[in-house]
Amino acid sequence: MSTVKSSIYKPLTESEAIALAKRLQLFTENSNLTCKEIGDGNLNLVFKITDTDNGNGIIIKQALPYAKVVGESWPLTLDRARIEAHALLKQSEFVPQFVPKVYYTDEQLAITIMEDLSHLQIARAALIEGKELPLLSTHIGEFLAKTLFYTSDYAVNQHFKKSLVKQFINPDLCKITEDLVFTDPFFNHDTNNFEQELGQDVERIWQDQELKLAVAKLKQKFLTKAEALLHGDLHTGSIFADENETKVIDPEFAYFGPIGFDVGQVFGNFLLNAFSRNAENQEVLFTHIETTWNVFVKEFSKAWKNDAAEIFAKTEGYLEDVLSEIFEEAVGFAGCEIIRRTIGLAHVADLDTLQPFDKKISTKQLALSVGSELIKNQKAIKNPCQFKEYVKQTVSN
Amino acid sequence: MSTVKSSIYKPLTESEAIALAKRLQLFTENSNLTCKEIGDGNLNLVFKITDTDNGNGIIIKQALPYAKVVGESWPLTLDRARIEAHALLKQSEFVPQFVPKVYYTDEQLAITIMEDLSHLQIARAALIEGKELPLLSTHIGEFLAKTLFYTSDYAVNQHFKKSLVKQFINPDLCKITEDLVFTDPFFNHDTNNFEQELGQDVERIWQDQELKLAVAKLKQKFLTKAEALLHGDLHTGSIFADENETKVIDPEFAYFGPIGFDVGQVFGNFLLNAFSRNAENQEVLFTHIETTWNVFVKEFSKAWKNDAAEIFAKTEGYLEDVLSEIFEEAVGFAGCEIIRRTIGLAHVADLDTLQPFDKKISTKQLALSVGSELIKNQKAIKNPCQFKEYVKQTVSN
Numbered sequence: 159m160s161t162v163k164s165s166i167y168k169p170l171t172e173s174e175a176i177a178l179a180k181r182l183q184l185f186t187e188n189s190n191l192t193c194k195e196i197g198d199g200n201l202n203l204v205f206k207i208t209d210t211d212n213g214n215g216i217i218i219k220q221a222l223p224y225a226k227v228v229g230e231s232w233p234l235t236l237d238r239a240r241i242e243a244h245a246l247l248k249q250s251e252f253v254p255q256f257v258p259k260v261y262y263t264d265e266q267l268a269i270t271i272m273e274d275l276s277h278l279q280i281a282r283a284a285l286i287e288g289k290e291l292p293l294l295s296t297h298i299g300e301f302l303a304k305t306l307f308y309t310s311d312y313a314v315n316q317h318f319k320k321s322l323v324k325q326f327i328n329p330d331l332c333k334i335t336e337d338l339v340f341t342d343p344f345f346n347h348d349t350n351n352f353e354q355e356l357g358q359d360v361e362r363i364w365q366d367q368e369l370k371l372a373v374a375k376l377k378q379k380f381l382t383k384a385e386a387l388l389h390g391d392l393h394t395g396s397i398f399a400d401e402n403e404t405k406v407i408d409p410e411f412a413y414f415g416p417i418g419f420d421v422g423q424v425f426g427n428f429l430l431n432a433f434s435r436n437a438e439n440q441e442v443l444f445t446h447i448e449t450t451w452n453v454f455v456k457e458f459s460k461a462w463k464n465d466a467a468e469i470f471a472k473t474e475g476y477l478e479d480v481l482s483e484i485f486e487e488a489v490g491f492a493g494c495e496i497i498r499r500t501i502g503l504a505h506v507a508d509l510d511t512l513q514p515f516d517k518k519i520s521t522k523q524l525a526l527s528v529g530s531e532l533i534k535n536q537k538a539i540k541n542p543c544q545f546k547e548y549v550k551q552t553v554s555n
Numbered sequence: 556m557s558t559v560k561s562s563i564y565k566p567l568t569e570s571e572a573i574a575l576a577k578r579l580q581l582f583t584e585n586s587n588l589t590c591k592e593i594g595d596g597n598l599n600l601v602f603k604i605t606d607t608d609n610g611n612g613i614i615i616k617q618a619l620p621y622a623k624v625v626g627e628s629w630p631l632t633l634d635r636a637r638i639e640a641h642a643l644l645k646q647s648e649f650v651p652q653f654v655p656k657v658y659y660t661d662e663q664l665a666i667t668i669m670e671d672l673s674h675l676q677i678a679r680a681a682l683i684e685g686k687e688l689p690l691l692s693t694h695i696g697e698f699l700a701k702t703l704f705y706t707s708d709y710a711v712n713q714h715f716k717k718s719l720v721k722q723f724i725n726p727d728l729c730k731i732t733e734d735l736v737f738t739d740p741f742f743n744h745d746t747n748n749f750e751q752e753l754g755q756d757v758e759r760i761w762q763d764q765e766l767k768l769a770v771a772k773l774k775q776k777f778l779t780k781a782e783a784l785l786h787g788d789l790h791t792g793s794i795f796a797d798e799n800e801t802k803v804i805d806p807e808f809a810y811f812g813p814i815g816f817d818v819g820q821v822f823g824n825f826l827l828n829a830f831s832r833n834a835e836n837q838e839v840l841f842t843h844i845e846t847t848w849n850v851f852v853k854e855f856s857k858a859w860k861n862d863a864a865e866i867f868a869k870t871e872g873y874l875e876d877v878l879s880e881i882f883e884e885a886v887g888f889a890g891c892e893i894i895r896r897t898i899g900l901a902h903v904a905d906l907d908t909l910q911p912f913d914k915k916i917s918t919k920q921l922a923l924s925v926g927s928e929l930i931k932n933q934k935a936i937k938n939p940c941q942f943k944e945y946v947k948q949t950v951s952n
Contacts, residue, residue, distance in 0.1 A: 311778045316733055319778075320726040329717040336713055341866060367871040374867035375876070381708045381716075384779045469738060470771035474764040479772070 166266045167223070167236060175205040175218050182262055184216055184271065185209055201225050201234065201410075206274060215274035216261065221410075225334075235330040238410040239268035244325060245412035246272070248387060252304040256297055256406055275405050278398035285394060285431045286508055288439070295446040297404035298397070298424055299453025306417045307461040309387035312468045312480075323384055328413040331390065332381075335411060339494050340377035343502040344370055352501040355519045359526045360501055372533045376490045384414035392420045393427040393495070393506070418484045422491025424450055427506070429492065429528065429549065430499055433521050434508040444549075448542040455481055482540065489539045493532030500525045528552045563663045564620070564633060572602040572615050579659055581613055581668065582606055598622050598631065598807075603671060612671035613658065618807075622731075632727040635807040636665035641722060642809035643669070645784060649701040653694055653803055672802050675795035682791060682828045683905055685836070692843040694801035695794070695821055696850025703814045704858040706784035709865045709877075720781055725810040728787065729778075732808060736891050737774035740899040741767055749898040752916045756923045757898055769930045773887045781811035789817045790824040790892070790903070815881045819888025821847055824903070826889065826925065826946065827896055830918050831905040841946075845939040852878055879937065886936045890929030897922045925949045 170178065172193040179185055190210045197204035202222055208215040221239040225232045243263040250257050258273040284291055307313055309322065342349045344363060352360055363369060389396070390411030398405040425447050432443035462477050470476055499506045500522050509525065512518035531552045532539065539545050567575065569590040576582055587607045594601035599619055605612040618636040622629045640660040647654050655670040681688055704710055706719065739746045741760060749757055760766060786793070787808030795802040822844050829840035859874050867873055896903045897919050906922065909915035928949045929936070936942050 311775065316730060316778055317726045320724050320729070324721055324724050327717050327721050329714045332717070333713060345866060370867060370870045371872050371876065374865075374870050374873050377867065378708065381713055382781045384781050468771075469742060470767060470774065473767045473771050475768050476771050479768065 167268060169203055169222065170205065170218070170220055170267070170269075172205060176207060178218065178269075179207050179216060179271070182271070184261060185214075206276065208274075215276070217258070217272050217274050219270050219272065221268035236268040238328070238331055239263075239270060240265045241326060241328050241331070241412050242408065242410040243270040245387065245389070245409035246270070248309065248322075249301075249305045249389075249406070249409065252308045253301050256301045256404055258405055258407060273405075275398045275407070278400050278403060278405060280395055281397040281399045281404075282394035282427070282431070282507060284399060285443075286434070286511065290442055291399050291404075291446075292401060294397070294399050294404055295428075295449035296453050297399075298392075298406075299450045300457050301404070301406055302392075302417075302420055302424070302450070303454045303457030303461060305389070306386040306420060307458050308465070309414075310385055310417070312462060312466050312471060315467055322387060323414045326387060326413050328390075328411065331411045332413055332415075335390070336377065336381065338503050339498045340373060340380060343494075343498045344373055349503040350501055351503055351505065353519060353522070356501060356522055356526070359523050363497065363501075363526065363530065366530065368534055369530050372490060372536065373494060376487070376494060376533070379416045379487060380419060380491075383416040386414065386417050387412060388415045388417075388420045390415065390420070392423045394431065395427075395506075416487055416491075418487025419491045421450070421454065421484060422488035422493075423495050425488055425545070426492035426495030426499070426529075427508075429496060430506050430525065431508045432549075433525050433528070434512055444542075444546045447545065451485070451542045485540065486536045489545060490533050490536040493529040493536075496525050496529035496532070500529070524553060527555075564665060566600055566619065567602065567615070567617055567664070567666075569602060573604060575615065575666075576604050576613060576668070579668070581658060582611075603673065605671070612673070614655070614669050614671050616667050616669065618665035633665040635725070635728055636660075636667060637662045638723060638725050638728070638809050639805065639807040640667040642784065642786070642806035643667070645706065645719075646698075646702045646786075646803070646806065649705045650698050653698045653801055655802055655804060672795045672804070675797050675800060675802060677792055678794040678796045678801075679791035679824070679828070679904060681796060682840075683831070683908065687839055688796050688801075688843075689798060691794070691796050691801055692825075692846035693850050694796075695803075696847045697854050698801070698803055699789075699814075699817055699821070699847070700851045700854030700858060702786070703783040703817065704855050705862070706811075707782055707814070709859060709863050709868060712864055719784060720811045723784060723810050725787075725808065728808045729810055729812075732787070733774065733778065735900050736895045737770060737777060740891075740895045741770055746900040747898055748900055748902065750916060750919070753898060753919055753923070756920050760894065760898075760923065760927065763927065765931055766927050769887060769933065770891060773884070773891060773930070776813045776884060777816060777888075780813040783811065783814050784809060785812045785814075785817045787812065787817070789820045791828065792824075792903075813884055813888075815884025816888050818847070818851065818881060818885035819890075820892050822885055822942070823889035823892030823896070823926075826893060827903050827922065828905045829946075830922050830925070831909055841939075841943045844942065848882070848939045882937065883933045886929050886942060887933040890926040890933075893922050893926035893929070897926070921950060924952075 172195060176191050176193045185191060191207050192210055193205050193207045195203055196206050203220040205218040206215060221236045223236055225234045243260060246257050246260050258275055260270060260272050262271040281291060281294060311319055346364060389409045390413055396406060396408045398407060428443045428446050432440040459477060462471055509522055512521055528549050531548055535548060539548055569592060573588050573590045582588060588604055589607055590602050590604045592600055593603050600617040602615040603612060618633045620633055622631045640657060643654050643657050655672055657667060657669050659668040678688060678691060708716055743761060786803060786806045787810055793803060793805045795804060825840045825843045829837040856874060859868055906919055909918055925946050928945060932945060936945055
């Protein structure tokens with residue numbers, strides 16, 4: 159693993175960012191450039207540099223050596239910039255249309271320079287505004303199928319795959335997921351963050367041994383199942399989209415894990431948005447879940463048939479078994495995502511912006527019930543149709 | 556990963572081996588030493604150096620940059636010497652009584668200097684001679700429980716475990732197992748090696764889609780399930796033993812894999828020896844299997860209760876589920892081991908030395924049936940008692 163020497167690393171200023179872009183000849187000598195730092199100051203600096211003459215722009219993203227969460231600073235490896243850049247480059251081998259172009263990386267400065275996507279909107283925000291994003295799930299299904307299949311042992315010879323596993327060992331970022339998704343929400347831990355009106359619901363989760371046993375096993379899969387190169391944080395806030403285009407960003411959590419984890423985070427975040435809507439407006443989200451899965455199956459199966467390196471790929475029933483295990487795990491991981499986004503450290507605006515307060519609380523109670531049911535009934539839920547039925551049934555109870 | 560520069564590496568001669576031992580002060584200045592190269596010339600040089608005055612000795616093991624198999628040479632990384640030495644050192648943290656002491660390692664020369672165990676006998680040879688080795692399975696059960704539990708995510712924080720995973724990424728040796736255990740025997744591949752009288756039985760295996768589907772899934776687990784630091788090649792030829800002592804050697808295949816693989820290889824090799832015996836002499840092997848498992852469960856459970864780092868360890872039913880999954884996988888892996896040792900590249904003397912020829916063939920046919928049944932009935936076989944029943948039933952059919 160390349161490490162960053164602190165003597166070389168320093169955070170860029172806006173003028174240094176412009177100077178770097180010019181030195182790399184990403185603009186012409188005489189371009190009139192503006193630079194604005196648009197990051198949330200949480201994990202990264204994000205400089206948007208624009209040529210005022212023609213509007214062309216780039217993004218310079220620089221990792222900060224800490225994460226600011228609820229006022230505190232956690233030290234966080236700069237190595238995640240290397241992981242992110244390499245993940246983007248790897249994904250672009252299979253789905254260049256769905257990831258930002260990478261122009262330059264500098265591991266010592268923890269910098270990645272990439273395509274400016276500000277003509278698009280973050281999918282979470284668009285969905286909260288009620289936009290349909292009609293191609294979103296078609297694109298995400300294909301993104302998932304191709305990035306995951308083509309980095310798995312089904313497609314890649316194991317020598318090369320093991321070198322990739324080593325390249326993407328990502329303990330710091332995995333630890334965040336381990337704690338915030340799979341551990342803290344299920345115990346009375348300090349990082350949790352929920353309204354006191356949810357106290358009883360949360361207590362029920364902490365006491366539910368059946369639920370916790372299922373979560374323990376999902377956590378163990380997250381820790382040990384090195385199946386494919388995951389995005390690792392594939393929620394709707396990691397997707398830029400509009401009516402025609404979809405770009406998946408921020409793969410700094412990338413590592414080799416279970417395929418169902420990426421799929422499940424997508425399902426979970428679509429559901430979280432569905433919960434925030436009135437019943438009559440939820441259907442589009444269930445359709446997004448169904449389309450994501452159907453396109454995933456279609457593209458994964460096509461890749462399997464055309465490009466599998468695994469000699470057993472032709473064995474009767476193998477592909478079907480692999481897909482059904484991915485779905486089962488995705489259902490469980492979706493449940494974990496829903497619960498942690500409701501009572502854990504990192505919330506989602508879909509729920510947190512709900513008004514009035516009573517509605518927010520009842521929606522969160524519903525989210526906790528659905529999350530728990532999905533985790534406990536992974537094996538019984540075999541397709542998006544049953545998935546929707548389970549959700550609707552839990553909602554109506 | 557450290558790599559060996561070919562300019563520095565060279566195979567030792569016997570006199571160089573003695574000089575090295577003296578330089579390292581493993582003997583006194585005036586010791587009268589003899590040196591004999593006792594390796595099989597296949598993968599490693601093995602120098603046994605003995606002080607003729609008191610009989611004290613050491614072993615200098617040096618990896619060769621190739622493997623000689625059926626007359627051919629495969630290039631093979633010298634990095635396996637580093638893996639072996641580090642695995643021995645890691646195992647000795649938990650079970651120093653069951654591994655040879657390591658006195659010195661040199662990664663560039665691909666050398667490990669260790670305890671001379673020639674007062675013990677290779678367990679396979681002892682079992683073929685009909686010796687009981689009464690403590691063998693008690694020791695192996697404890698070896699498995701402690702080396703596997705204490706290198707798993709159940710015991711180790713994930714940061715440290717991921718650094719171990721990286722340290723033990725072992726593509727060359729894993730590739731051998733992938734091919735010779737999980738692939739070639741199930742297809743008409745050149746490396747296979749079986750008597751033509753087994754042709755029909757082998758053909759049946761190649762056509763059995765249910766069997767191949769189950770093997771495909773076991774192979775995928777071998778490739779992706781980074782559960783604990785395995786020995787990786789734990790057959791009875793990797794064990795030195797006598798009535799009182801047991802030492803597990805040769806962990807050059809060590810890598811992070813599924814716990815059931817090590818357990819299953821032990822089961823499989825005990826069974827292979829059982830097949831080679833008359834019915835009235837088989838019981839001791841079934842007892843070895845049962846004892847291995849029972850001691851494994853006892854020691855693994857004790858370690859879990861006392862030393863688990865995993866916060867979910869106290870969840871009702873979790874330990875039981877983990878153990879039952881290990882057993883299920885071990886049954887399947889045992890089946891793979893039995894089949895590959897019968898028709899694959901690397902055979903075992905237990906079967907190959909059987910006489911007369913007809914008996915050898917019928918025993919191998921039996922081994923293939925039992926191996927197939929174990930693989931196809933993993934889920935139905937829940938304990939050593941049912942394991943024995945399945946074997947006996949297959950034998951009597």
